Amino acid sequence: MLTIKNLHAEVEGKKILKGINLEINKGEMHAIMGPNGSGKSSLASVLAGRDNYTVTEGEVWFNGKNLLDLSPEDRAREGVFLAFQYPVEIPGVSNLNFLKTALNEIRAYKGLPALEAREFLKLTKEKQQLVDFHSNLMNRSLNEGFSGGEKKRNEIFQLAMLDPQLAILDETDSGLDIDALRIVSSGVNKLRDAEKSFVVITHYQRLLEYIIPDFVHVLYNGRIIKTGTKELALELEERGYDWLKEELHLKESV
């Protein structure tokens, strides 16, 4: 579904991604871990099309389409969803109105008619339960005055509503207490199916106790330096990243 080939990107002249290769198939759950500043969030931003990143080399294919040729909104409409690490607040725009606009834009792109009010509300009710999202947050302005946990739950709720093919969760676990973490993870798990793929970016193995990944990748200095299964996450938890860095230096010095 998603193929990343030798992806290089920079921001303000600084090289951030230095040759990422990654293949994600339908229904897979990939975790990307790595120390601070390794390029994890940058990868998410480049995939979503944030315009302060410049791709200098490489390709990204999504369902046969060249993702890098598409505008950010078209990437979203094609089915790429980014759950933001820091969701923005938009005063005066109700959560409900925002979601309805987003959903109908995506539907229009696919040639589907706008959802009728009743169907939309039905869908909303159904998906709200997934992340235990209170209905009183629905009529509030988008993320305005939401707690950290509420914002993150809102991201997962939007994910449920917009039903993308590829969901990238950028440090969704950061700033969550253990209860909120459980709620968010169980929401994600309920959304897993054979059609949907996930990229979960995280610092900590903690999240991966709840969301079991098929693959774990370690990103370091703009490159994926190791790929393994969920056991790799445990090993990282135990040993940190230094042994991997050393391994890498050894390899490079040979």
Added chain:
Amino acid sequence: MINSNEIIDDIANKEYEFGFTTDIEMDIAPPGLNEDIIRFISAKKNEPEWLLEWRLKGFAAFKKMEFPKWQHFEMPALDLQAVSYYAAPRKKKQLNSLDEVDPELLATFEKLGIPLNEQKALTGVAVDAVFDSVSVATTFKGKLKEMGVIFCSFGEAVQEHPELVKKYLGSVVPHTDNIFAALNSAVFSDGSFVYIPKGVRCPMELSTYFRINAQNTGQFERTLIIADDNSYVSYLEGCTAPMRDENQLHAAVVELVALEHAEIKYSTVQNWYPGDKDGKGGIYNFVTKRGICKGAASKISWTQVETGSAITWKYPSVILQGDHSEGEFYSVAVVRNKQIADTGTKIHHIGKGTKSRIISKGISAGHGDNSYRGLVSVGPRADNARNFTQCDSLLIGNQCGSHTFPYIESRNKSAMIEHEATTSKIGEDQIFYLNQRGIDSEKAVALIVNGYVKEVLNQLPMEFAVEAQKLLSITLEGSVG
């Protein structure tokens, strides 16, 4: 016996005969501003002597005044002698079909969802006599008449209800008020007149009919609305479609009078031609709007959405004379390209326990320059007066300007005056967030802006609010990215 009035009439008519004997059938007065022209206008409109006198007093005041210098923009050079002050009824160039209309204008109509017949009317295409709204208008008129509501053109009111016009004309905005009001007093062409009798709640928004009917009221409009004791009226001015007009200067005057327990809601959506992207052309919209809450517990509420005109310069104001009367001002002013808006309100608390609320939302894009200018004054008698002011500015891009000039004058210790102000910018983060949810940048800005102005749009009647919302989106099109 001949009474003195008739003698004056005679003399007035004579003078006029000298000046324009052969010109009486003429539709357009020669350019220039002088007493003869004013007499000509008055005679053309078959006005009573007192009104002519009033116009002449306005002209005398005008001659002594100079253009103000305190505004926060460069006052364009206006040659008031080059203008023709009477052209009746002003005919736009008649077009035979919509094919002859500027396609860009049609595209805007399309987006606004303006019905075809209305599009034709707005662009000056000949419209069939079977115009839906005409029959609707007649029905409305019948119903209003039954309730004793007077709603007619200013000229008609002068003929049919001279006692009301004489009593209230200039009672809120005197002919000496400011140079543009003085000019308007001297040469006003027409406008509208509303009288709501005691205890009547006007059953409809006064304008659904008006919108189509009175496009050509002209450059120097005069509106007078009187709500008698315990009455209510909601009045809508303007049109959401972009009206092209060759007149540069629009100097209208609006006067509102609310008697005891009466309420007047006055809503404006202004979308005159703003000029092109370099600031060429466009209307100068210099309007004096003021209401007086004369009676106890009366209320006047101004709501304005200003998106058009090259320069918008106006301060819809309320004089809170009656005890416990209430004044409100809700405003959205949008500028882009080289547009200028210097707008706000003046609220004068005179009576006891008077209350006012000011919500102003300025939006600046492109090279636009937006100023809020407001005065809240509390007189010595206005015990326990209260005011709340909120003044927000939203910036789009980094070439635009936004300024706030709030004045507060309080001469009563028990007064409570609050002022809040914010300035924000539409962030790239916000737009990217919405992009990432499948919403393109144009729609994203529209969504953010509509969220920002919601408090004001909520004050507009439903269908008007929907149109205003679309209008905002169209106005800001292309202002990002």
